[in-house]
Amino acid sequence: MPDAPSTAVLFDIDGTLVDSNYAHVDAWWRAFRAAGESVDAWRIHRAIGMDSGRLLEELLPDASDEVRDEAKQFHTAFYSEHMPQLRLLPGARELLEAVSDAGHAVVLATSAPESELSVLRELLDASAWVTAETSSEDVEEAKPAPGIIQVALDKVGVAADRAVMVGDAMWDVESSGEAGLPCVGVMTGGIGGDELRGAGAAAVYDDAAAVLVAFRAGEGPIAALA
Numbered sequence: 001m002p003d004a005p006s007t008a009v010l011f012d013i014d015g016t017l018v019d020s021n022y023a024h025v026d027a028w029w030r031a032f033r034a035a036g037e038s039v040d041a042w043r044i045h046r047a048i049g050m051d052s053g054r055l056l057e058e059l060l061p062d063a064s065d066e067v068r069d070e071a072k073q074f075h076t077a078f079y080s081e082h083m084p085q086l087r088l089l090p091g092a093r094e095l096l097e098a099v100s101d102a103g104h105a106v107v108l109a110t111s112a113p114e115s116e117l118s119v120l121r122e123l124l125d126a127s128a129w130v131t132a133e134t135s136s137e138d139v140e141e142a143k144p145a146p147g148i149i150q151v152a153l154d155k156v157g158v159a160a161d162r163a164v165m166v167g168d169a170m171w172d173v174e175s176s177g178e179a180g181l182p183c184v185g186v187m188t189g190g191i192g193g194d195e196l197r198g199a200g201a202a203a204v205y206d207d208a209a210a211v212l213v214a215f216r217a218g219e220g221p222i223a224a225l226a
Contacts, residue, residue: 005104010109012166017095018120025041027082028075037060037067051143052142096126108134144170144171145175146176149176160180168189170195184203184221205220
C-alpha cells in the first residue's frame with residue numbers, strides 16, 4: 001500500500017470549481033422577497049460563501065428567527081431550480097486531476113448541505129481524485145469560521161503548514177488564515193483580486209485553469225508543496 005499523502009490541497013466548490021455563485025444570489029434575492037424582506041442583490045453577492053446562519057444575521061439583522069428560517073427554506077427551493085443549469089468553471093476537473101497526480105490529497109472543503117453537495121459531486125465527476133470532502137453537517141458554523149478547514153485537514157491527517165486552500169471568497173481566505181494555511185484566490189466568484197489579496201490571499205488567479213497553468217509551470221503556493 002502506498003503511503004498516505006503528507007500534503008493536501010483543499011478546494012471550495014461554489015464559485016471556485018462550479019459556476020454557482022450567481023445562482024445563489026438569485027435564489028437568496030427571491031427568498032428574501034418571498035419571506036417579506038428586501039435585500040439588494042449586491043449585498044447578497046458580498047455574503048455568498050459565508051455560513052448561511054451568518055449570512056442571514058448579516059443581511060436580515062432585525063428579522064426574527066422565524067423569518068430567517070423561512071428565507072432559508074425558500075432559498076433551498078429556489079436554488080434547486082438552478083441546479084440543472086450549473087456548469088463547471090474552466091480547468092476545474094483538470095486541476096483536481098493534476099493535483100492528485102502530483103501526490104497531494106485533494107479535499108473538497110465546502111459547507112454546502114448534502115442536498116446541494118450531491119449535485120456538485122455528480123457535476124464534478126472527480127471521485128477518482130478526491131480523497132475526502134466536508135459538508136455543512138461537519139461543523140456548527142462554517143466559513144469564515146475555520147472549522148470546515150480544520151475538519152478537512154483532520155480527515156486526511158495533514159498539518160496546516162503542509163496544505164493550501166483554493167477559494168473564491170474573502171471567507172475562504174479568512175478561514176484559511178485562521179486555520180494556518182495559505183489560500184489561493186480565484187476571481188470566478190465575482191470578487192476582485194485586490195480584495196482577495198487584501199483579505200490575505202497568497203496568490204490570485206482568474207480561474208482554476210490559470211491556477212493549473214501556474215502549477216504546471218512550478219509556480220504558486222500549490223507547486224511549493226513538497
